[in-house]
Amino acid sequence: MGDKCVILVTGGTGLVGQAIKTIADGEEKRPNEEWYFASSKDADLSDREATEKLFERVKPTHVIHLAAMVGGLFRNLKYNLDFYRTNTLINDNVLNASFKNGVKKVVSCLSTCIFPDKTTYPIDETMVHNGPPHDSNFGYSFSKRMIDVLNRAYNKQHGCQFTSVIPTNVFGPYDNFNLEDGHVLPGLINKIYCAKRDNTPFTVWGTGSPRRQFIYSLDLARLMIWVLRDYPEIDPIILSVGEEDEVSIKEAAEAVIEAMEFKGEVKFDTTKSDGQFKKTASNAKLRKYRPDFKFTPFKQAVKESCNWFEANYETLRK
Known part of the structure; x- marks a missing residue:
């Protein structure tokens, strides 16, 4: 990426987009890179014509594709x-517009929920299509899986990166931070x-026993910028802390209790669904490329x- 680059970030005003903006404008700033962070106000990416007009206006050389309809467990259900x-x-429009406009590289953002529900752990990049995803969010999961199919097809048929x-x-x-459809x-x-x-009890939905690997958005931003600049493969790469850094929902709640200095009563509403118990992912591939990358400690x-x-x-989303 030595020449002048115009990088379009779809979904650019959300969690990951704003983290990328923070890092790209700060510690990873490069004079040859011009970043454009698009929101839903710039274009409805589910509309092909609107997507093509956005590309015509921005004229990107590179794309980070984050835009998606997203929600938590209960909205997915x-x-x-x-x-x-x-x-x-959205995914078909963005990738097709990228192809038509000669974009040099596209990095799309998937999710670990795309992996099969019934599998062995840890999951890795070779296992994406090995079986159906968890039934709670199969619609979102299958649509995200198809990005990998599109990536391979565009590469095989047209040589796209x-x-x-x-x-x-x-x-x-x-x-x-929405209580109904936000993430955990x-x-x-x-x-x-x-x-x-309000001086009321703090209620955690579910048993607190499911386990998750959490990645801080600023760490993810640093890694995604590296992927855009230097990752050479078409195959996806898992961006995650190590298996040893997996925590339970109960432990995550305890970290928030400590950070917020909450002294009140804590309850677990076991009538609420736990969702998928675990989806432990291997970051061995990432460590092969970036063995010295330092993740921000969870707490x-x-x-x-x-x-x-x-x-x-x-002013935040809640």
């Missing part, structure tokens, strides 16, 4: 069809804030996220 149809349209990353559970500033950590942060403010990242949440409470 309710709207599997919507998640499949909308995301399939389209690839993808698979992060584990992302959290950090600019997250969606931002949901816990908002719940504790409300419980502390430090949670504390920074809680501090950002409290400082921006009036």
Whole structure:
């Protein structure tokens, strides 16, 4: 990426997009790179004409594709069809527009939920298509899997350098802290804030026993910029902390309790679904390329996220 580069980031105002903006404008800033962070206000990417007009306007040489219809466990359970149809349209439009406009490289963002529900652990990049995903979010999962199919097809038929990353559970500033359809950590942060403010119990949905690997959004941003610049493969790469850094939902809740200095009652509502118990991912491939990469310690990242949440409470998504 030595020449002048115009990098379009779809979904650029969300959690990962804002983290990339922070890193690209800061520690990883390069004079030959011009970044454009697009939001849904710039274009409805499920509409082909709107997508093509965005590409015509920005004229990107590179794309980081983050845009998606997203939600937490309970929204996925309710709207599997919507998640499949909308995301399939978005992904096809973005990759086709990238091909038509001669984009040199596209990095799309997938999710560990795409992996088979019944599998051996740890999961790795070779196992994406080995069986159906968990039934709770099959619509979203299959639509994301198809990005990998598109990447391979564009590469085989046209030689396109389209690839993808698979992060584990992302959290950090600019997250969606909605209590109903947000993800687990931002949901816990908002719940504790409300419980502390209202002097009510803090209730965790489920048993607290499922286990997850969490990656801080700023760490993910650093790695995605590296993938855009230097990762040579079409095959996806898992971006995650190690297996040894996996934590239970109960442990995640305890980290938020500590960070928010919550002293009240803690309850677990076991009538709520736990979702998938675990989806432990191997970061061996990442470590082959980046053996010295330093992840932000989990408790430090949670504390920074809680501090950002409290400082921006009036304007954040909740």
